[in-house]
Amino acid sequence: xxxxxxxxxxxxxxxxxxxxxYAALTAVGTFLILNPKKAQAxxxxxxxGNPFD
Amino acid sequence: MWFQSSNKYIVVSANVYTLVLLFLNxxxxxxxxxxxYETLQIENEKxxxxxxxxxxxxxxxxxxxxxxxxxxxxxxxxxxxIERSYDFDGKIIRINFETALIESLIHxxxxxxxxxxxxxxxxxxxxxxxxxxxxxxxxxxxxxxYNTKSFHFLQGKFALELTNSxxxxxxxxxxxxxxxxxxxxxxxxxxxxxDSGNGKSTLSALLMSNGLDVLADDFxxxxxDMHIYRYPAAISIKKGAFGxxxxxxxxxxxxxxxxxxxxxxxxxxxxxxxxxxxxxxxFPCHKIVIVNFDSSKPxxxxxxxxxxxxxxxxxxxxxxxNETHSLKFLNWLEHLQCYELCxxxxxxxxxxxxxxxEV
Numbered sequence: 559x560x561x562x563x564x565x566x567x568x569x570x571x572x573x574x575x576x577x578x579x580y581a582a583l584t585a586v587g588t589f590l591i592l593n594p595k596k597a598q599a600x601x602x603x604x605x606x607g608n609p610f611d
Numbered sequence: 612m613w614f615q616s617s618n619k620y621i622v623v624s625a626n627v628y629t630l631v632l633l634f635l636n637x638x639x640x641x642x643x644x645x646x647x648y649e650t651l652q653i654e655n656e657k658x659x660x661x662x663x664x665x666x667x668x669x670x671x672x673x674x675x676x677x678x679x680x681x682x683x684x685x686x687x688x689x690x691x692x693i694e695r696s697y698d699f700d701g702k703i704i705r706i707n708f709e710t711a712l713i714e715s716l717i718h719x720x721x722x723x724x725x726x727x728x729x730x731x732x733x734x735x736x737x738x739x740x741x742x743x744x745x746x747x748x749x750x751x752x753x754x755x756x757y758n759t760k761s762f763h764f765l766q767g768k769f770a771l772e773l774t775n776s777x778x779x780x781x782x783x784x785x786x787x788x789x790x791x792x793x794x795x796x797x798x799x800x801x802x803x804x805x806d807s808g809n810g811k812s813t814l815s816a817l818l819m820s821n822g823l824d825v826l827a828d829d830f831x832x833x834x835x836d837m838h839i840y841r842y843p844a845a846i847s848i849k850k851g852a853f854g855x856x857x858x859x860x861x862x863x864x865x866x867x868x869x870x871x872x873x874x875x876x877x878x879x880x881x882x883x884x885x886x887x888x889x890x891x892x893x894f895p896c897h898k899i900v901i902v903n904f905d906s907s908k909p910x911x912x913x914x915x916x917x918x919x920x921x922x923x924x925x926x927x928x929x930x931x932x933n934e935t936h937s938l939k940f941l942n943w944l945e946h947l948q949c950y951e952l953c954x955x956x957x958x959x960x961x962x963x964x965x966x967x968x969e970v
Contacts, residue, residue, distance in 0.1 A: 570636065571650050573629045579651045585626035586664040591672075592620040592925040597755070598767035598788040599929065601807065601829050601847075604876075609712060610743070610759035 618932040697724040700888035705732035709739035720844035723882035790927035800894035805902040838893035845880035906955035
């Protein structure tokens, strides 16, 4: 990632100003974590649908 | 945002993103605090709090994913009872199943490719069980082991290995496998996603009987060229949909009923209508439809923002943790057109799908 060219700094400050004080204070906490599966899978079985039981 | 160490995707608001960019581009805590003070006149203590929150957020997001590694150095492939050969456009795949029960996990979906035993297979799989683990070998090398309860991961891994073998692709170049059906027409494909029970497979079968090409059902693999590849397995249809399909498809009632499977209901396996040997192997995909079968709401198809499908798409999919693949995936998402189809009338759904291919 490019760091801190003067132009980037100006744009970043503008983005912060646009966000506003209240939003900055309350921003963190509003996000959604999505974990993909760790391996390829087909449709999961229905509950109790293990044919090996 | 994607985090490499954990392979997590996190949807954040524009404001969190602004603060994260500030955090990553300042030289330290003091500069972070000064910038916030200068631009928004936020007092020092509050700025420190925001700094800690962003710092903790990034630390949590980057926590290493735990990778389960099962070593099976001592596993020996047992003598198998059932040997099957399958022909995919001249490419012969051999599978040795230890038992009929293990065979029932894989064979019914690809039964329509069965041929008499031929010696020159391009790949040979062995699938067997020890205590409560299922093992998958390819060309006598261990591919993976799975708890019997998680046999759908064995099915998924096998599906990818099979797809890779029959398309002459490279196993390390798969970007994702989606829990989705994909239909194609002319030169493009549309992916269908939705929670279980919303009729993805039934809708695919109906679209197939109306002249569209089902590229993949239940398992849609995305390659590094960002095309979805053909997975030529049969569409699995649950008992509840037998009536609908008998009314709209010739010979549906003659298909064999499979009982006692993992779905706890009777199933029929409907082979694709297009021949694997004469149909295109892959298509680009720039549209995703999330389906919602609901008779209490008016039927409608509407375009929705991509954020609205991520919660259904990502947790149900495997996405390669490779950085190049992840960037390709994010870039693909950016250019996707997403739709929500709410329906209770199949004819409505079919006509809307056909129209989508014209957009």
